[in-house]
Amino acid sequence: MARILKPDICVIGGGAAGLSVAAGAAAFGVPVVLIEHGKMGGDCLNYGCVPSKALIAAAKHAQAIRKAGAFGLVAAEPVGDNERLKDRISRVIADIAPHDSVERFTSLGVEVITETARFVDERTLAAGDCLVRARRFVIATGSSPAIPAIAGLAETPFLTNETLFELEQVPRHLIVIGAGPVGLEMAQAYCRLGARVTVIEGATALAKEDPELKAIVLDALRAEGVVLHQRTTIHSVTSSEDGVILRCEDQSGSLDIKGNHLLLATGRTANHDSLNLAAAGIRHDAARIEIGANLRTSNPRMYAIGDAAGGQQFTHAAGYHARLVLQQILFRLPAREIRAMIPRVTFTDPELAHAGLTEEEAREKSGSVDVVRCDYSANDRVRIDGLGCGQMKLVIGRRGRILGAGIAGAGAGEMIDIWALAIANRLTLKSFRDHVAPYPTLSEIGKQAAISYYSPMARNRFVRTAIRILRRFG
Ligand SMILES: Cc1cc2nc3c(=O)[nH]c(=O)nc-3n(C[C@H](O)[C@H](O)[C@H](O)COP(=O)(O)OP(=O)(O)OC[C@H]3O[C@@H](n4cnc5c(N)ncnc54)[C@H](O)[C@@H]3O)c2cc1C
Numbered sequence: 001m002a003r004i005l006k007p008d009i010c011v012i013g014g015g016a017a018g019l020s021v022a023a024g025a026a027a028f029g030v031p032v033v034l035i036e037h038g039k040m041g042g043d044c045l046n047y048g049c050v051p052s053k054a055l056i057a058a059a060k061h062a063q064a065i066r067k068a069g070a071f072g073l074v075a076a077e078p079v080g081d082n083e084r085l086k087d088r089i090s091r092v093i094a095d096i097a098p099h100d101s102v103e104r105f106t107s108l109g110v111e112v113i114t115e116t117a118r119f120v121d122e123r124t125l126a127a128g129d130c131l132v133r134a135r136r137f138v139i140a141t142g143s144s145p146a147i148p149a150i151a152g153l154a155e156t157p158f159l160t161n162e163t164l165f166e167l168e169q170v171p172r173h174l175i176v177i178g179a180g181p182v183g184l185e186m187a188q189a190y191c192r193l194g195a196r197v198t199v200i201e202g203a204t205a206l207a208k209e210d211p212e213l214k215a216i217v218l219d220a221l222r223a224e225g226v227v228l229h230q231r232t233t234i235h236s237v238t239s240s241e242d243g244v245i246l247r248c249e250d251q252s253g254s255l256d257i258k259g260n261h262l263l264l265a266t267g268r269t270a271n272h273d274s275l276n277l278a279a280a281g282i283r284h285d286a287a288r289i290e291i292g293a294n295l296r297t298s299n300p301r302m303y304a305i306g307d308a309a310g311g312q313q314f315t316h317a318a319g320y321h322a323r324l325v326l327q328q329i330l331f332r333l334p335a336r337e338i339r340a341m342i343p344r345v346t347f348t349d350p351e352l353a354h355a356g357l358t359e360e361e362a363r364e365k366s367g368s369v370d371v372v373r374c375d376y377s378a379n380d381r382v383r384i385d386g387l388g389c390g391q392m393k394l395v396i397g398r399r400g401r402i403l404g405a406g407i408a409g410a411g412a413g414e415m416i417d418i419w420a421l422a423i424a425n426r427l428t429l430k431s432f433r434d435h436v437a438p439y440p441t442l443s444e445i446g447k448q449a450a451i452s453y454y455s456p457m458a459r460n461r462f463v464r465t466a467i468r469i470l471r472r473f474g
Pocket residue numbers: 012013014015016017018035036037038039040041042043044045047048049050052053115116117118140141142143161182271274275305306307308313314315316317318347
């Protein structure tokens with residue numbers, strides 16, 4: 001006979017989104033059931049952020065060996081050891097895993113069920129031998145790699161983020177389809193680890209990003225040897241004796257690209273097929289669950305968050321969603337997702353980070369805006385550490401209000417945080433002009449940008465007259 005559970009909250013999915021809801025609710029003593037049918041920690045820990053950033057860290061070290069000459073050391077071509085690289089990636093995952101484990105969540109008071117969840121009606125869900133009738137359900141079932149419809153792909157071996165980190169060796173020639181964050185981060189990392197890398201993009205690389213800033217990143221990748229074909233259609237894929245052949249077409253005609261391994265980095269599809277959403281009365285289509293700005297589905301007891309919500313797919317967005325639903329479920333307070341609050345970072349080198357509105361979005365929304373640019377070249381830390389090219393670009397509204405910030409350059413991912421905070425708190429550039437930034441740091445780039453915004457004031461006739469008058473007082 002089925003076990004019937006009646007918690008306050010039932011969370012489906014033990015990735016970044018679901019775990020944040022479960023841990024948050026349990027901290028307030030609220031009964032929670034969490035259902036996960038795969039690995040606790042979801043994509044981020046097992047197949048996404050963590051292994052990809054561990055691979056990028058190894059690639060950075062490889063590049064540092066190559067570039068050591070600039071620092072008065074003997075440069076060399078790094079020698080890889082794939083067994084140890086794989087081992088390190090596994091150890092990084094294993095180090096973090098206890099934080100997301102069934103044991104930890106059980107100790108927090110969460111009942112964890114390791115089964116597939118499926119709705120049976122508008123109030124009930126089945127998972128293994130349990131029926132769960134919760135007051136509220138949170139769908140946090142994440143996403144999977146989208147597989148494009150390309151002739152021959154089904155018969156050709158390919159990698160996705162779910163299999164990439166299991167590779168037995170660094171590929172000789174890796175072909176990456178898709179120049180979004182996954183494609184470009186992995187392209188540069190494998191190039192640095194010694195692979196030849198070709199990226200094929202149907203539209204334009206990093207399409208959502210500011211054109212000026214992304215150009216800095218794309219130039220750097222090309223300079224390191226990543227070959228990027230944009231606006232290129234792939235007609236077919238076939239496997240060859242030692243790899244794959246892609247029949248493509250770009251503006252100048254058709255071309256065949258041969259490589260040894262193929263990585264698909266062509267976006268994500270929400271995981272909701274297994275949920276039987278129709279039984280729960282949740283409106284959806286194949287691509288997404290219909291939700292409001294409060295993340296509630298068409299069934300008022302149910303929310304969809306994280307990658308399953310189909311918006312910005314980041315671990316920190318999942319955490320933000322978790323807070324918004326907890327605010328509604330636990331405290332009955334209204335909450336609304338503000339997408340401009342969610343910063344993003346592509347962890348290429350140089351990094352590309354953004355918070356708030358881009359210049360284009362701000363012009364569409366507010367008409368006239370000011371743009372302040374500050375180049376990395378004038379910063380002492382950049383010179384000391386030999387950090388290369390970079391630029392900060394700020395989009396400023398009336399009375400100095402910060403509407404958006406973009407950074408392409410070393411440390412962009414760390415630096416963007418303060419700008420995200422400033423935008424969320426509606427600060428003006430005055431705060432950055434007047435605060436004291438430590439020397440020598442990259443943060444001084446932001447202060448310099450703020451000073452340059454206000455510098456026309458030094459030439460203002462009234463200000464100069466006021467200073468002249470004040471001088472008379474001794
Ligand atoms: C290669 C790569 C690199 C990335 N790097 C970054 C990064 O650097 N920074 C960043 O912020 N984001 C990054 N992301 C995105 C980030 O990984 C996701 O946004 C995040 O993991 C989403 O979390 P989630 O909880 O919504 O989904 P998931 O982590 O996918 O978790 C969903 C869980 O639900 C479970 N599930 C699904 N259906 C059911 C069911 N019916 N019953 C029970 N369980 C079910 C799944 O098994 C899964 O564990 C990266 C993604 C990829 C692919």
